Amino acid sequence: GAKQRGKNTYQMYVRQMSMSLHRRVEMEAQLRHAVENNEFTLVYQPRIDLRTNHCTGVEALLRWNNPALGAVSPGEFIPVAEETGAIVPIGAWVLHEACRQAAEWRERGLASIHVAVNLSARQFADPHLHDSILDALSDARLSGEYLELELTESMVMRHPEQAVRWLTAIKRTGVRLSIDDFGTGYSSLAYLNRFPIDTVKIDRSFIRNVPDSHSDTQITSAVIALGHSLGLAVIAEGAETQKQIDFLRHEGCDEVQGYFFSRPIPAADVEGFLGRATEPGLASTTRSLPNG
Numbered sequence: 001g002a003k004q005r006g007k008n009t010y011q012m013y014v015r016q017m018s019m020s021l022h023r024r025v026e027m028e029a030q031l032r033h034a035v036e037n038n039e040f041t042l043v044y045q046p047r048i049d050l051r052t053n054h055c056t057g058v059e060a061l062l063r064w065n066n067p068a069l070g071a072v073s074p075g076e077f078i079p080v081a082e083e084t085g086a087i088v089p090i091g092a093w094v095l096h097e098a099c100r101q102a103a104e105w106r107e108r109g110l111a112s113i114h115v116a117v118n119l120s121a122r123q124f125a126d127p128h129l130h131d132s133i134l135d136a137l138s139d140a141r142l143s144g145e146y147l148e149l150e151l152t153e154s155m156v157m158r159h160p161e162q163a164v165r166w167l168t169a170i171k172r173t174g175v176r177l178s179i180d181d182f183g184t185g186y187s188s189l190a191y192l193n194r195f196p197i198d199t200v201k202i203d204r205s206f207i208r209n210v211p212d213s214h215s216d217t218q219i220t221s222a223v224i225a226l227g228h229s230l231g232l233a234v235i236a237e238g239a240e241t242q243k244q245i246d247f248l249r250h251e252g253c254d255e256v257q258g259y260f261f262s263r264p265i266p267a268a269d270v271e272g273f274l275g276r277a278t279e280p281g282l283a284s285t286t287r288s289l290p291n292g
């Protein structure tokens, strides 16, 4: 009867709760040794210039493969690593590996090797971050101009004065700065422009409904126009369809990162992506990419 059903639902709920709690505890424990156990890899998602159809750089995205837990998505483990503080050594590993890879691409003469790395709030609050970035660059013998750091609105808004000072200092090393997931926070682009940022990335949640949703389409156009008027480059995240690409190109959006052009791919595959575009004669045809 209803009573039995209620009891079953309750037991199921308890089982799910303890399962997710168990998984979380396991994740926390496993994250502590994941760097030294070489469980992390980076994949790279190409960014495409909408005017030339060329790959201008890549975003490094973290992947975790653990013997006990299997493959865990960053959407699941980053928040846990953020809470426990494990993100600080993990983030340092990401910086080192991304810079090492960028330097390797550069040594092989591949163009457009600039690499974007995501920073977490905890890392951003860490007083050693500046040194950690300089270490990663100097260990890789990479010049700062080939590295871009992705921050979020809330990270810079928490302590704005401090953030301006820090960002101004890191800009002196040539590193580029972008605001990730723009539109999901509560800040205005005009306010954000007080920070020495170069690029704004429009969040995928807006791009997803373009051009079908009137409001998301209006917002996207407005962010592109305002971004340009503030002297920022504008990137659209998560474009998957030709219709989205056509709209974004028409609105003058500078770059796109999304499944339409490429999913995140292993470093070895990026080489082909970049290599093709650098070959003379292929520049205008860009066989490697779907035609915009």
Ligand code: C2E
Pocket (backbone or CB within 6 Å): 045, 060, 061, 062, 073, 074, 075, 078, 091, 094, 118, 119, 120, 150, 180, 181, 204, 237, 238, 239, 240, 257, 258, 259, 260, 264
């Ligand atoms: P993000 O920085 O906004 O990265 C973009 C995410 O959107 C990536 O998910 C990417 O695979 C996904 N994406 C790109 N284009 C498309 C598309 O066309 N369709 C769909 N459905 N998805 C698309 P991913 O790799 O799962 O990463 C999720 C988030 O985890 C990232 O969002 C970032 O906030 C965080 N993250 C990833 N790697 C790192 C890292 O090394 N450090 C830190 N702190 N966070 C990271």
Ligand code: MG
Pocket (backbone or CB within 6 Å): 059, 118, 150, 180
């Ligand atoms: Mg990002």
Ligand code: MG
Pocket (backbone or CB within 6 Å): 118, 180, 181
């Ligand atoms: Mg993000």
Ligand code: MG
Pocket (backbone or CB within 6 Å): 180, 181, 201, 203, 204, 237
């Ligand atoms: Mg994003």
